[in-house]
Amino acid sequence: MLDGIVVADFSRVLAGPLATMMLADLGATVIKIERPHAGDDTRQWGPPWTAATSAYFEAANRSKLSVELDLDVPGDLEVAANLAGSADVVVENFRAGSLDARGLGYDAVAARNPGVVYCSISGFGPDSSLPGYDFLVQAVGGLMSITGDAQEPPQKVGVALVDVLTSKDAVSGILAALLERTTSGRGQHVRVNLLSSLLGSLANQAATYLATGTSPGRLGNRHPSIAPYETVNCADGQLAVACGNDGQFRRLAEALGLPALPGDDRFRTNPARVANRAELVRELESVFGRADVDTWVGVLERAGVPAGRVGDVGSAFELAARLGLQPRVPVGDDAMDQVRHPVTYSRTPVRDYRRPPRLGEHNALVRTTYATGAPRDH
Known part of the structure; x- marks a missing residue:
């Protein structure tokens, strides 16, 4: 569906990489720009470890190309600028102003590549320098205040949920901008931030505050507006x-x-x-x-x-398999299985699942094929 679309992925950790992985699932060529010798932070986030890196890294980086570029080295910075200057999509989650100082901010890239869809992901918007860590946003964004039992302290959700939600908002924004580009021929700057994505996902809980002026509290497994809609105790669980x-x-x-x-x-x-x-x-x-x-x-x-x-992650995979949902897919080269792309398509199913790249695995390919610097024909 996105065949021919090239994505320059300057993002790290989870929200950005998850978004670009979904674009790769849809057929885009995603080029992951990584720091030499170290790569994405999550390559070192373990245990658990896989044969090549960490399970965390592999969860968000399948089907991508990896190139090592040091943005503080002029030659590598030129390659990065050429990638951004010829890509359909640029995704980044650098600290505010960091890429602008290197000539890789939206204004500089768009001046060279007017059709680029440039997606910036931040923690708290473009005017804040606060670091955008999921746990921090869960805390200050109210999610922890409605998670857990009322008699216990606030709890974070058991996965980096705000990053995941933000990644989906980023994909929605990128796809909408690509669609608009088909009529205008112009790209645009798409911005998402973790706090706004969280607030937009609080749904009825946010509406409770807006309707009453009172913040909802923690109810454990109970629903604030429906009953019975909760866990009950049986003889064995x-x-x-x-x-x-x-x-x-x-x-x-x-x-x-x-x-x-x-x-x-x-x-x-x-x-x-x-x-x-x-x-x-x-x-x-x-x-x-x-x-x-x-x-x-x-x-x-x-x-x-x-x-x-009330099951666990393993039983959830077993349930999905019994229901015919095919929750796991192989990616080759003895890499661990991946979670299947969550959307099904009647005519264009996702088939090309490839293992996450080794650090710098595609250095030569990216430099010779994709870093030409010439804007693509949009």
């Missing part, structure tokens, strides 16, 4: 139950042998169930505690009630 409407709640009550619950004024409607959540959960767990999780999964599945065992 926890079951996630997600009743999104009154019909599902009625089916749940009948499956548990509690047909009178939906007629109880405390539980008749969703707002009533939310208001009386503690009493509702006590009623439900009095029955759930009589059998194990797997038994209840079967019972509720037959009843058409959304429910499932």
Whole structure:
């Protein structure tokens, strides 16, 4: 789908590399610019380690070309400028002003390459010098304040979720700018930042604040606006139950042998169930505690009630495989498997999965083929 599109990837760590990896999945040629001898920071972020580098690095860098360039060395800087000057897309997450000082900022690149789509990723926008680490943004951006139990301190999410969300915003912005370029012939500067991507992803929790002026708090596994929509205790573990409407709640009550619950004024409607959540959960767990999780999964599945065992990452892959979602794909050369591109396409499926590059593996190819400096015909 993006065959013929060349991406100069000056980004490091996660948000930028994830975005450019998705572009590579879609067929773009992605050239990853790395520091000589060291490369992307995440090459050293382990354990766990793979045969070639770290699992962290390999999670965000498949299907790319790697070239080593020292931007403080004039000759290498010229190669970098030539790459940016001939690319369709430039992606960077350098500290504000750092690339401008080297002649690689948007204005300089666009003057030479007017059709370039130049994507800048920052932590807090172009006017802030604060470092854009996911954990920091989770903390100051409110995500930690709504994660975990109310009786415990705020918790970060178990993955660098803000980086992941920002990467998807970056891809959306880049694709939109490429589409607009087909009519205008001009590129543009696309900016995303972690804080804005997080706020845009808080959805109903952000709306709660905007509607009431009061920040929502931590509810653990409970939903602030739906009940029962949480984990319940069974004889051998926890079951996630997600009743999104009154019909599902009625089916749940009948499956548990509690047909009178939906007629109880405390539980008749969703707002009533939310208001009386503690009493509702006590009623439900009095029955759930009589059998194990797997038994209840079967019972509720037959009843058409959304429910499932609280699993782990391994069981999630197993579930996806059982559902035919093909969650893992080989990338060759004895490299570890990768997570499949998350979107399916009826006519143009992603087929070309290639292993993440060795550091500097494509030095000669990039210098002789892609660093010509001539703007591409957009």
